[in-house]
Amino acid sequence: MKFYFAPMEGITGYVFRNAHHACFPSVDRYYTPFISPNQNRPMSPKEKRDVLPENNRNIPLIPQILTNNATQFLQAAKVLADMGYEEVNLNLGCPSATVVTKGKGAGFLGEKEKLRAFWMKFMNIPPFPFPLKQDWACVTLWKL
Ligand SMILES: Cc1cc2nc3c(=O)[nH]c(=O)nc-3n(C[C@H](O)[C@H](O)[C@H](O)COP(=O)(O)O)c2cc1C
Numbered sequence: 001m002k003f004y005f006a007p008m009e010g011i012t013g014y015v016f017r018n019a020h021h022a023c024f025p026s027v028d029r030y031y032t033p034f035i036s037p038n039q040n041r042p043m044s045p046k047e048k049r050d051v052l053p054e055n056n057r058n059i060p061l062i063p064q065i066l067t068n069n070a071t072q073f074l075q076a077a078k079v080l081a082d083m084g085y086e087e088v089n090l091n092l093g094c095p096s097a098t099v100v101t102k103g104k105g106a107g108f109l110g111e112k113e114k115l116r117a118f119w120m121k122f123m124n125i126p127p128f129p130f131p132l133k134q135d136w137a138c139v140t141l142w143k144l
Contacts, residue, residue, distance in 0.1 A: 002028045007064060009033035014055040021059050030059055034066035034091045034105075037076040053083055066091040066099065068108045070121040 005012070005020070005027050012020075017030050035047045049055060051063050063080050065088055067073050077088050094105030103111060108118075 004028060005030040007031045007033040014050050014052075017056065017059055017061075028060060030061050031089055032061060032063045034064045034094065035076055036066050037069070037072040039072065042072070042076040042079045048079075051080065051083065051085075061085075062087050062089050064089040064091050066094065066104050068102075068104050068111075068114060068118060070118050073118075 003024075003026065005017075007030075010033065012030075012033060021027065021030070032051055035043045035051070037043060043051075051061070063085055065073055065076050067076070067090075073090070080088055091105050092109040094100070096105065099105040100107035103114065108115060
């Protein structure tokens with residue numbers, strides 16, 4: 001059986017994760033609370049601190065991104081790939097009103113055509129810093 005640690009925005013940051021991992025070292029994967037890129041920056045200083053490898057030593061960590069914008073998704077994914085991450089997770093499930101009303105999280109999952117366009121744009125932005133494999137809820141990155 002695999003144990004995956006679900007994220008909680010505002011709660012399960014790197015301090016929580018380090019304490020949890022010290023007590024329960026057999027968790028197979030930790031997902032970060034979502035990183036929310038915008039047109040000005042791929043992630044905030046606080047979000048960056050949360051994923052910095054030196055703050056997550058020996059923790060099997062998958063960063064999660066919340067966006068409905070392919071360009072911003074890739075900008076955040078590039079920063080994460082440069083830190084050494086080989087997989088990221090796209091949030092398509094957050095039901096919070098502040099997220100859904102912006103068409104993100106569960107709001108994005110309900111917009112099939114927008115999701116399709118997201119993937120198409122995503123696949124047409126050259127050059128990729130890494131090859132991509134995707135399904136509907138999770139995107140895995142391999143560095144070349
Ligand atoms: C305060 C709070 C913040 C959360 N933040 C995230 C998040 O950033 N990303 C995510 O995928 N899920 C988030 N979730 C969802 C949880 O990870 C979890 O999937 C959800 O609470 C259902 O848990 P359950 O299956 O144990 O009932 C959040 C939930 C809560 C209550």
